[in-house]
Structure formats: structure tokens, C-alpha cells
Amino acid sequence: MDNALQPATSSSASRDQITRAIGWAALAMLLVALVIVFTIAPSGDVRSGGEAQRIFYFHLSSAWVGFGAWLVTAYCGIRYLKTRDLQWDRRAHASAEIGVLFIVMVLLSGMLWGRPTWNAWWTWDFKLTLSALQFLMYVAYLMLRSGIENPEQRARFASVYGIIGALTVPLNFLVSRVLQSIHPAVIGPSVNAAQQGDFGVSADRTIILMFCLFTFTLIYIFLFRTRVRLLEREDALAVRKAALVEVS
């Protein structure tokens, strides 16, 4: 039996408690991260946007979650195809939905950094174009799901799509490192580092960045657990509704 269709137990209550605790911890860390970014973090030089350089900490953290969510969706898709357990499909769905949010934040914050730094809101650079494509692929994933009624068929199609879509994640990471790209590659080597402005991350910035990455990971876990729980309840309710229609 699909475990979402089992009645609420003490284990689901304890799961909710854990989710709430993660939520409070994520909120506290988010507030600390904001204070650090706005007061302790050094401001950038003119080439990196001056004060706008502080966008970088949350921009990269959003990208980490946005692209990582694709990998989680793909992993859950693989697990669904292996086990045919709809719980994996719910996890894939939840992760993709959160991924859309964070990719939107990446695109918008990138534009807000690009305007004072590149003097352009947007360029059709490989990395930027690929990021926009990933956003559209996420949206298409959710549209695909909403267009199929049968849960098993929906899960199967979405799993395959999710696995294929995740291939763009390593491509996006590599594109600004191996091709000519205006987008800075702040982590790892790049073939055109000089043209990108030689943006390295100093030791003090690295610590702040790691803190922000951890904070955003915690936010993702909180949102993911909350959304999965809602999807479980939605599915259980749909079954009860269907049973009532059959009876009447």
C-alpha cells in the first residue's frame, strides 16, 4: 500500500515536528546570513559591482539549490522507475517545484548584478542562456505533470524527463569554464578567467559563502519536507474522494 494512504500516525507527527525544527533553524540562519552579508562581508571593487557584489552570496546559494534540486528530481525519478513507489514521485515533484523558485531567484538576481557590472540586464551568453533554458525545462516538467491524469503514467513520464533534464546541470557548471563566457567562474579554473575579470573568492568570502550555502540547503530541506507532506495528504484525500464517489 502506498504509505501516503495510510492513516496519520505518531511517526508523521514526529516528522512534522522535525520539519518545524528545521524551519526555525533555517530562519535563524537566514537572519544571521543577512547580517553577515550586509555588515561583515567586504564590499567588492568597481569591476565586481561595488556594493552590488554582495548579491553574489545569495545568488550562488540559490544556484546551488536550484541546480541541486534538478539532481534530486532525477535521483527520485531513478528510484521511482526502480521501485514504482509513488513516494519517490512526490519527492521528485516537490524538488522540481522548489527548483523553479530558486532558478527564478538566480536569474533575477543575476540580472540585478549584471546591470551595474556589465551595463546590461541580460546577454545571450552560453551560461545565461542555458540557465534560462533550465528554468523553462523546470516549468515544462511541472506542465507535463499537470497534463497527465493517471498517477503511474505521470510518474513514469516525469521520471524520464527529470533524468534527461538533470544532464543540463553539469553542462551549466562547465560552460563558463571551458567556453568563452562573460559569466565569472569563481570556483575552479576557467579557460578565460582574465576576460571574466579574474574573480577569485578570498578566504573571508569563502567562509561567508559556505555559511550561505549551508543556510540555503537547510531552507531547501525545510521546503522539500513541507511540500512532500502536502503532496502525501493531497494524494490520500484524492483516494478518499474517489471512494466516496464510488459509494454514491
Next chain:
Amino acid sequence: MNLLQDKNAVYLLAAYGVFLGGMTLYFVSLVLRRRALDRDEQIIEQVEREETQQ
């Protein structure tokens, strides 16, 4: 230099508005969806009770 005196501070504040606004909106959507589910579950329970009584 004061952060707000920088000519690029407006972009910084707008970006953090996007981050915090985006996450808040999504969280609010989750709360609203949970409330709608609670309401639906109550209605279903009521209908199920009526069905068993008949």
C-alpha cells in the same frame, strides 16, 4: 563607505528583495495550500460520517 551611499546599493536591495520576497511568497503558498487541505479533509470526514450513518 556607507553601504547606502553606493550608487549600486539599489541593485543590492532589489536583489535581496527578490530573494526574501520569493521565499516568503512560496512559504505563504504552502501555508495556504495546507489550510485548503485541512478544510477539504474536514468536509470529506463530514461526508464520510453521513455516509456511514445512512
